[in-house]
Amino acid sequence: MAVEIGIQLYSVRDSLAADPEGTLNALADLGLTRFEGANHRALTEDGIGFGIPADFLADLMRERGVSIIGCQINPLNLERLPRVLDFQEKIGNTRIGCDLEFYPYGDVDYVKRRAEFFNEIGRVSADRGIEFFYHNHFQEFQRFGDRTVYDLLLENTDPALVKFELDTYWAYRGGADPLELFREHPDRFIMIHQKDFPSGHAQPLNLFDGVLARDTTITMTEFDQVVTPDTFTEVGTGILPIQEIINAVNDLPNFRYVLIEQDYAPGAELDSVKISCEAFKGYTNVSW
Numbered sequence: 001m002a003v004e005i006g007i008q009l010y011s012v013r014d015s016l017a018a019d020p021e022g023t024l025n026a027l028a029d030l031g032l033t034r035f036e037g038a039n040h041r042a043l044t045e046d047g048i049g050f051g052i053p054a055d056f057l058a059d060l061m062r063e064r065g066v067s068i069i070g071c072q073i074n075p076l077n078l079e080r081l082p083r084v085l086d087f088q089e090k091i092g093n094t095r096i097g098c099d100l101e102f103y104p105y106g107d108v109d110y111v112k113r114r115a116e117f118f119n120e121i122g123r124v125s126a127d128r129g130i131e132f133f134y135h136n137h138f139q140e141f142q143r144f145g146d147r148t149v150y151d152l153l154l155e156n157t158d159p160a161l162v163k164f165e166l167d168t169y170w171a172y173r174g175g176a177d178p179l180e181l182f183r184e185h186p187d188r189f190i191m192i193h194q195k196d197f198p199s200g201h202a203q204p205l206n207l208f209d210g211v212l213a214r215d216t217t218i219t220m221t222e223f224d225q226v227v228t229p230d231t232f233t234e235v236g237t238g239i240l241p242i243q244e245i246i247n248a249v250n251d252l253p254n255f256r257y258v259l260i261e262q263d264y265a266p267g268a269e270l271d272s273v274k275i276s277c278e279a280f281k282g283y284t285n286v287s288w
Contacts, residue, residue, distance in 0.1 A: 002287040003250050005280060006034030006069055008193055008261040009050055012269045016050040021060075024052070026270050028064040030277050031288045036191075036259050037071035037093075040100075043080060046087035057091065069257055070095040070165070070191060072135060076121055085128045095190070096125060097133035097165055103149050105142055105217045111149055115156035122161030133163040133190055138207055139218040141174025150176070154185055163254070164188045167261075168245055169195035169232075175206040179241075182248045190254050193261040194245065196238030203231060205239070229264035234272050236279025243283050250285045258286065 007027060015023040037048025047054060048071045060066045073084055073096050088096060103111055122132040140149040166189055168178040182189060197205055208214045211226055236242060249255045265272035
């Protein structure tokens with residue numbers, strides 16, 4: 001059995017803004033037909049983000065064999081959720097998730113309240129046959145004694161209602177070991193985002209190793225100050241142990257998709273995605 005490869009459309013957000021139809025067709029030409037959306041305007045829009053027209057999306061799915069295998073929804077709102085789920089059902093997507101959560105350092109009760117909110121989102125989604133997942137950045141690996149925010153989310157969410165999409169790059173940048181997380185919680189992970197970190201960068205891979213204090217209250221301002229475009233490179237050209245990651249997730253019981261993601265591209269977005277695809281084709285246990 002092999003894991004299936006797709007792409008998070010955030011990787012080509014500028015290209016989508018300029019030419020959504022041409023960009024999605026270009027991805028399909030590269031063999032990338034499993035797309036994950038990212039709707040960051042979910043209070044007013046029901047789609048998969050990036051201004052992609054619903055009619056064109058339907059045509060592309062029919063003509064090019066494209067499928068929407070997930071969509072990040074931000075911000076989450078229980079009143080808006082039924083309409084968001086209506087749209088996802090119409091396009092055949094059975095997974096929604098959230099990201100961009102910033103947890104005030106030390107406020108364990110806040111984390112637990114968010115976990116219960118995720119349980120409620122998961123309940124509403126499950127009633128519609130849709131899985132809910134949580135996607136991390138690096139701040140979820142701040143520690144309170146021997147526990148991280150990520151530990152608390154795993155412990156305080158219902159495994160039947162809340163799954164996880166581990167972003168392995170961000171886990172490493174928070175000082176965590178994705179391979180250990182997979183071993184400890186094999187049933188919780190359904191997808192991963194796979195980025196890469198450039199060799200020889202001045203920053204350490206672990207941001208808490210001298211870049212940020214582990215007890216810093218991290219807001220979007222602090223996040224943007226330390227996460228710069230040059231801390232990303234094409235997937236498969238950097239230092240992360242991607243084959244080991246693929247081998248590990250290939251054994252997980254509920255796992256489906258490895259999604260290529262590039263928060264920033266060293267060159268033109270589609271050129272960088274092509275480089276990532278070529279590198280990825282050198283790995284084993286993957287299916288295009």
